[in-house]
Structure formats: structure tokens, C-alpha cells
Amino acid sequence: MKSAAKAQQAEDSAETGAQQIRDAIREAIVERRLSPGTKLSESDVGNLFNVSRTLARAALQALSYEGLVSVEKNRGAFVAYPSPDEARQIFSARRLVEPGILREAAARITPDDITHLRQLLLEEGRLMSERGQTARRAEIKASGDFHLMLAAISGNSIMQRFMEELVARSSLVIALYGQSTASSCGHSEHGDIISAIEADELDRACQLMLDHIAHIEADLDLRERKSLGLKEAFEL
Amino acid sequence: MKSAAKAQQAEDSAETGAQQIRDAIREAIVERRLSPGTKLSESDVGNLFNVSRTLARAALQALSYEGLVSVEKNRGAFVAYPSPDEARQIFSARRLVEPGILREAAARITPDDITHLRQLLLEEGRLMSERGQTARRAEIKASGDFHLMLAAISGNSIMQRFMEELVARSSLVIALYGQSTASSCGHSEHGDIISAIEADELDRACQLMLDHIAHIEADLDLRERKSLGLKEAFEL
DNA sequence: GTGCAAAACATCGTATACAATCTTGCCACC
DNA sequence: GGTGGCAAGATTGTATACGATGTTTTGCAC
Structure with missing residues (x-):
């Protein structure tokens, strides 16, 4: 590192x-x-x-x-x-900033960075195939780490911190509204993005990122839970 | 409001x-x-x-x-x-997010909003012509408020809060490294951006925004101040 | 006179104590 | 039997107190 x-x-x-x-x-x-x-x-x-x-x-x-x-x-x-509205805002923010982060990261990326990214993906894939709570948790973390690493590579610590916030809050949203059992993001899409970066196809990489975020969001069921009495669900 | x-x-x-x-x-x-x-x-x-x-x-x-x-x-x-490096990151972040915010704001903007924006501009102009510390301070605030209002119009409270942070930190950077006496941003550029939005020329509005940020940054003298003994300057 | 060391000072880090506010359960009253 | 209010409990809001850490000053030796 x-x-x-x-x-x-x-x-x-x-x-x-x-x-x-x-x-x-x-x-x-x-x-x-x-x-x-x-x-x-x-x-x-x-x-x-x-x-x-x-x-x-x-x-x-x-x-x-x-x-x-x-x-x-x-x-x-x-x-x-997070309310459905908040959830939408979180993903809207991610769509707004992640392509930009990706562009900056691509401009400064080193072969070393790519190695680390691929390592992260490998780890992520390994965890996905495993069973058990702890593996699932580690997978959730690893999946977010991909996005965070891009932010880190971009060299802008402010955007990095912002992304940390967004990724963390995304995790909450997915926990609340996610439908598919495949909790985190599509693993393969991360790989595609790296490949596009390596191939210097920046526009395509950005589009892949947008699609990727859209896919995560598409898996959500953003219907309003009864706004009142939402916390009772935990106290019962 | x-x-x-x-x-x-x-x-x-x-x-x-x-x-x-x-x-x-x-x-x-x-x-x-x-x-x-x-x-x-x-x-x-x-x-x-x-x-x-x-x-x-x-x-x-x-x-x-x-x-x-x-x-x-x-x-x-x-x-x-803020160090020069931090300053660069702050403006880099602004270049990254403000066009996106502008696009979202333009999509949701109401005639009412435009009225308020123009009102803000008027106030800003008035303050610019005034003399005195308090007017100068109010002008600084008003100048930032333009960018903040766009973020507010965008309807994304997360991006709004982020912009608040960026604008506040920008003020610090300008205080430290700004050269021209015209402390805040170019007033007229704000008006140009609004006009471009009104004319539905979104790409042009974004470009104006980028130029605007670049102009602010160009007014900075981002040379490293002696890292030691920086605080003495205030205690003497 | 200069340099180092130790103590005094200032400031933060954390814990505890008390006051204010909200919630909950009970009882009287309708 | 239901409803309203009141009191007891719980939890947060704020203040104060004490210990830890860093900085400065002072004093002594060289």
C-alpha cells in the first residue's frame, strides 16, 4: 500500500x-x-x-x-x-461523483495500483463463494473497498472521505431496501471497470461505473415503509 | 424561500x-x-x-x-x-461536483428559484460597491451563497451539505492565498451562469461554471508558506 | 554566556455528578 | 371501562473535577 x-x-x-x-x-x-x-x-x-x-x-x-x-x-x-428519499439522494450523489473520481484515478493510476485492485477483486470473489455470516460481512466490506480504493487512487483526500461516507450509507440503504440475496454489488462489473481503465477507454469505464451504480439501485425496493412506527420493528 | x-x-x-x-x-x-x-x-x-x-x-x-x-x-x-495541496484538492473537488450539481439544479429549477437567484446577485452587486469591513464580509458570504443555492435547488441535501463544506473551506483558502483585492468570485460570472440556465444551454452553463472555478483558483498564489512558525503570524 | 534539565504552567482527555427533558406506568375520575 | 393527568423512572444535556500530556520558563552547571 x-x-x-x-x-x-x-x-x-x-x-x-x-x-x-x-x-x-x-x-x-x-x-x-x-x-x-x-x-x-x-x-x-x-x-x-x-x-x-x-x-x-x-x-x-x-x-x-x-x-x-x-x-x-x-x-x-x-x-x-434512511428514508427512500434519502436513499435516492445517496445514489444520486454517487452517480454524480464516481465518474469524476474514476477519471481522476485513471489519470494517476500506477501498475501497482492495478495490482492491488485486482487483488481486492480476487479476495472479493473468494468471499462470495464462501458461506457463513462472517464471509458475507467481509464480502460487503470488500465490495465497498473497491470504490474506496478508486477514491484513494484519485489522490483527493476530500473526495475520498466523501466516498467513505457515501459507501457506508449505501450499505445501510442496501440493508434496508435490498431485495436480492446477492447483497453487495455485482462482482464482475468491478472487473470490467478495471479492464476499461487499463485499456484507457475512459468514457467506457465511466459508463460502466454508472451502469454499475444503476444496477445496485435497481435491486432496491424503495417503497415507503410506514413512516410512523418504523422503529417498533426493532423494539418488538 | x-x-x-x-x-x-x-x-x-x-x-x-x-x-x-x-x-x-x-x-x-x-x-x-x-x-x-x-x-x-x-x-x-x-x-x-x-x-x-x-x-x-x-x-x-x-x-x-x-x-x-x-x-x-x-x-x-x-x-x-489549509496547505497548498489541500487547497488544490478543495478546488479539484469543486470542479468535480459543481457541474453535476448545476445539471441537477437546472432540471428542477422553478421560476421562483430564478427570481431568488437573481435577488441574491443583486444583493451581491450592491455589497460589492459598498465600502467597509461589514459589507466586505457580507459580500463574501453572498458570493458563496450563490453556489450553495444551486446546491439547494438541486434537491440533494447530501450534495448540499458537501458543498457547504467546500465553500467554507474555499473561503479559508482564498483568505490565505488570494491575491486580488476582489476577494470573492467574479460577480458577473454568476449572472452568466444563471442566464445560461435560463436559456436551457446546459453544456454552456457547466462550462461557465468550470471557468468560474478556474478563475477563482487562478487568483491564488499557491506557494508553500514556511510550514513552521505559521501561527506566530497571528500571535504577534 | 550558553546549553540542558527539571519544575511550573497551560491545555487537553476522560470521568463523574447534577439538572432538564422525555417516556412510562399507575391511579383517580369521568 | 376508558381517559386524563400525575408521578416515577430512564435518558440525554451540561457542568465541574481530576488526571495526563505538551510547552514554556527558570535555574543551575559548565
Whole structure:
């Protein structure tokens, strides 16, 4: 991992407690160990990680800023439960930025990067064939990592962070509205995109990316769940 | 303000203290009352707003997440001092997303929205001709508001929030590296973009937007300031 | 006079404590 | 029996307190 990717991301290794908790919860959400709508009370989170409410609260507020949890005043924090409209906005945003990211990434990509991308795909394919919850979770993560790696290669850490947010929130949306069992994105499409980049067919790569995002979105059933009483589903 | 714009932004009016402080500081940064590098100690901020360090800290951490302040472990928070590289990334991100936002906005724009945009422009022009610090500050804000309003019209609250971040950070970059006295963006270019939208010449509008961003960037002198001793400039 | 070391200071990191607000369950009253 | 209100519990909002870490200053030795 010393290629054009990850040019940024220097920041001191010593994360300040709250950040560790934030990352842990985020990972749990992205890997769907935490379902949308589950309550994340400050005390519970604090007890779980053996820290005070202060840190738990800080972590939850950070996640709130990323759109992964929603904190309701005087009521508590919950794993975000994106509305169909929100879901559409998330994918609309991805359609908006990912082609651009792809173009920038293609301009700076190194053979090393391509190797790593293909490695990621291999891993992803391996996980897809495996059975079991843990493999499924790892697959979800790997599938998102493809998009994140492109963002990393683009060399723009701002867009990278934005993509991290979008991918994480996409995971929530798919957990909520996804229909097919093939939870994540179509694996082969990732490979096609890489090939198009390698072949320097940039326009085609962008189109493939748009199609790819459209395919993910097409698998969603974005009908409004009863807007009231949505959280009861978890408390029953 | 009841047009296609601001479809979102419902959230309870009762902001939770920390958010008020965050907004106040952000406004101060965007309007350049706070210079890059200025120290924002938790105690000082707390005293200033007559709240405890707890809230001050929360506000600073939120701003840190937006990239407007950088908190250094055990050292304190400072108004962000974007490096030339960061500055380039910010504008690169804007070139990446603003044409897309413009396209979406054009697709949903109402006559009402156009009226408001032109109103904004009028206000901006008026402020440009005025003298004085407060007018200058208002002008800076108005200039950014044009871009933000387009994002609002696009109806995508995620992109809107992202643009808010980018515009705010742009203000910091311009404060640091801007050369011409005409601090903000070229006023007339905003009008040209609106006209192009009205005329349904979408491609031209996008090109104008790209040119516009390029013009802002061209006014910057992105040479590395001595990385050490940057904060002394404010403490002397 | 210069350089290093140690202590004093300032600031952040985290925990705990109390107040405000919302929810829930119970009881009286209609 | 149902409904309204009131009180008890739970949870968040904010403040204060203490410990940890980094910075600066001071004092001593060379």
C-alpha cells in the first residue's frame, strides 16, 4: 500500500478513544451487525466499550455527522434509518461523483495500483463463494473497498472521505431496501471497470461505473415503509 | 424561500447549544473574522459563549470534522490552515461536483428559484460597491451563497451539505492565498451562469461554471508558506 | 554566556455528578 | 371501562473535577 493511493492518511496513530469507538461502531454498521433503527444509548455504548458516557457521546455525535446514526434531541441515538428519499439522494450523489473520481484515478493510476485492485477483486470473489455470516460481512466490506480504493487512487483526500461516507450509507440503504440475496454489488462489473481503465477507454469505464451504480439501485425496493412506527420493528 | 430549494433542512429549531456555537464559529471563519491558524482553546471558546468546556469541545470537534478547524492532540484547536495541496484538492473537488450539481439544479429549477437567484446577485452587486469591513464580509458570504443555492435547488441535501463544506473551506483558502483585492468570485460570472440556465444551454452553463472555478483558483498564489512558525503570524 | 534539565504552567482527555427533558406506568375520575 | 393527568423512572444535556500530556520558563552547571 505505498502506491499513488493513500498519499494522505498520515494522521497520528494514537487515536483518541472516541475515534476508536466511532470506528468500531461504524464498522459494525457497515458490516450490518447493527440494523438500522437500533437504539444506541450513550450509557450502553459506554459500558460496552468500558468508557464513560462522555466518549460514547462524542463517538455517536461524530457518526451522526457522517449520517450513519441519527441523534434525536433528548431521545437518544439510533442507527440511521434512511428514508427512500434519502436513499435516492445517496445514489444520486454517487452517480454524480464516481465518474469524476474514476477519471481522476485513471489519470494517476500506477501498475501497482492495478495490482492491488485486482487483488481486492480476487479476495472479493473468494468471499462470495464462501458461506457463513462472517464471509458475507467481509464480502460487503470488500465490495465497498473497491470504490474506496478508486477514491484513494484519485489522490483527493476530500473526495475520498466523501466516498467513505457515501459507501457506508449505501450499505445501510442496501440493508434496508435490498431485495436480492446477492447483497453487495455485482462482482464482475468491478472487473470490467478495471479492464476499461487499463485499456484507457475512459468514457467506457465511466459508463460502466454508472451502469454499475444503476444496477445496485435497481435491486432496491424503495417503497415507503410506514413512516410512523418504523422503529417498533426493532423494539418488538 | 419555499421553492424547490430548501426542500430539506427541516430539523428542529431547538439547536443543542453546541450547534449554535459551531455555527457561530463557522460563520466567523467563513466571513474571515477569524484568520487561519488562530488558536481556539476550549476554555476560551467556552468563556466567550458562556458555556462549559464540554460544549466548546463538542463544537470544535464538529468543526474539525468539517475541515474548518484542526485539532492537535493535547495541543489545542486552530482555525484550519489549509496547505497548498489541500487547497488544490478543495478546488479539484469543486470542479468535480459543481457541474453535476448545476445539471441537477437546472432540471428542477422553478421560476421562483430564478427570481431568488437573481435577488441574491443583486444583493451581491450592491455589497460589492459598498465600502467597509461589514459589507466586505457580507459580500463574501453572498458570493458563496450563490453556489450553495444551486446546491439547494438541486434537491440533494447530501450534495448540499458537501458543498457547504467546500465553500467554507474555499473561503479559508482564498483568505490565505488570494491575491486580488476582489476577494470573492467574479460577480458577473454568476449572472452568466444563471442566464445560461435560463436559456436551457446546459453544456454552456457547466462550462461557465468550470471557468468560474478556474478563475477563482487562478487568483491564488499557491506557494508553500514556511510550514513552521505559521501561527506566530497571528500571535504577534 | 550558553546549553540542558527539571519544575511550573497551560491545555487537553476522560470521568463523574447534577439538572432538564422525555417516556412510562399507575391511579383517580369521568 | 376508558381517559386524563400525575408521578416515577430512564435518558440525554451540561457542568465541574481530576488526571495526563505538551510547552514554556527558570535555574543551575559548565
